[in-house]
Amino acid sequence: MTISIRSANEEDAGLLSRLGGGLFSQTFAHLYDPVDLSFFLSTSHSEQKIRDDMSHGARYGIAFSYQKPIGYIKFGKNGLPVVLGIGRHFEIKQLYIERAYHRQKIGQRLMDFAFSQMAPNPSDVIFVGVWTENFLAQKFYARLGFDPFACYWYPVGRKLDRELIMVKSLNLPFV
Numbered sequence: 056m057t058i059s060i061r062s063a064n065e066e067d068a069g070l071l072s073r074l075g076g077g078l079f080s081q082t083f084a085h086l087y088d089p090v091d092l093s094f095f096l097s098t099s100h101s102e103q104k105i106r107d108d109m110s111h112g113a114r115y116g117i118a119f120s121y122q123k124p125i126g127y128i129k130f131g132k133n134g135l136p137v138v139l140g141i142g143r144h145f146e147i148k149q150l151y152i153e154r155a156y157h158r159q160k161i162g163q164r165l166m167d168f169a170f171s172q173m174a175p176n177p178s179d180v181i182f183v184g185v186w187t188e189n190f191l192a193q194k195f196y197a198r199l200g201f202d203p204f205a206c207y208w209y210p211v212g213r214k215l216d217r218e219l220i221m222v223k224s225l226n227l228p229f230v
């Protein structure tokens with residue numbers, strides 16, 4: 056299978072809104088009241104939000120199978136409620152792949168893409184927030200060197216989800 060990955064720009068906001076909203080729903084829609092889900096999608100995955108986030112430094116990589124978008128990664132400066140060490144703080148903000156394409160190392164390739172763009176130094180840290188019951192994603196991040204670090208509450212509409220923050224560091228002794 057031929058998978059290509061490219062950086063997104065502002066012109067991709069519509070594509071990213073549809074892709075992100077669709078993949079969030081595919082993964083998590085069953086957990087939420089439709090009103091909460093629709094509020095969340097219309098705010099967190101709107102074209103305007105994506106453009107705003109890009110203008111504040113968020114970056115995206117989109118994976119394509121031939122011409123079809125099948126997944127994406129969003130990354131940038133850390134926005135999670137944690138601080139650690141003295142280096143720069145990065146965050147993997149979203150990572151979603153169409154279910155039919157799971158376990159073909161596309162997630163790993165999108166992570167490699169984000170790392171190559173962020174170019175972290177040994178003193179930098181990279182965080183990711185994962186739902187505490189998303190054990191497959193936690194296993195995926197653990198395989199890439201992320202360790203559990205803290206928890207916080209993340210709002211989806213009126214519902215609060217408990218999220219695990221995982222961290223990867225190249226030089227801290229406990230990771």
Ligand SMILES: CC(C)(COP(=O)(O)OP(=O)(O)OC[C@H]1O[C@@H](n2cnc3c(N)ncnc32)[C@H](O)[C@@H]1OP(=O)(O)O)[C@@H](O)C(=O)NCCC(=O)NCCS
Nearest residue numbers: 082150151152157158159160161162163185191192194195
């Ligand atoms: C988590 C996710 C991004 C992983 O991407 P992927 O392309 O499937 O993962 P890769 O093929 O690169 O890596 C697979 C590894 O991740 C873990 N993993 C991912 N999905 C798994 C599954 N369904 N069952 C068991 N292990 C799984 C395993 O460690 C696996 O390694 P292995 O195949 O050698 O056992 C993808 O499953 C996904 O989009 N999930 C739904 C959205 C989501 O949960 N996103 C994370 C939100 S924080």
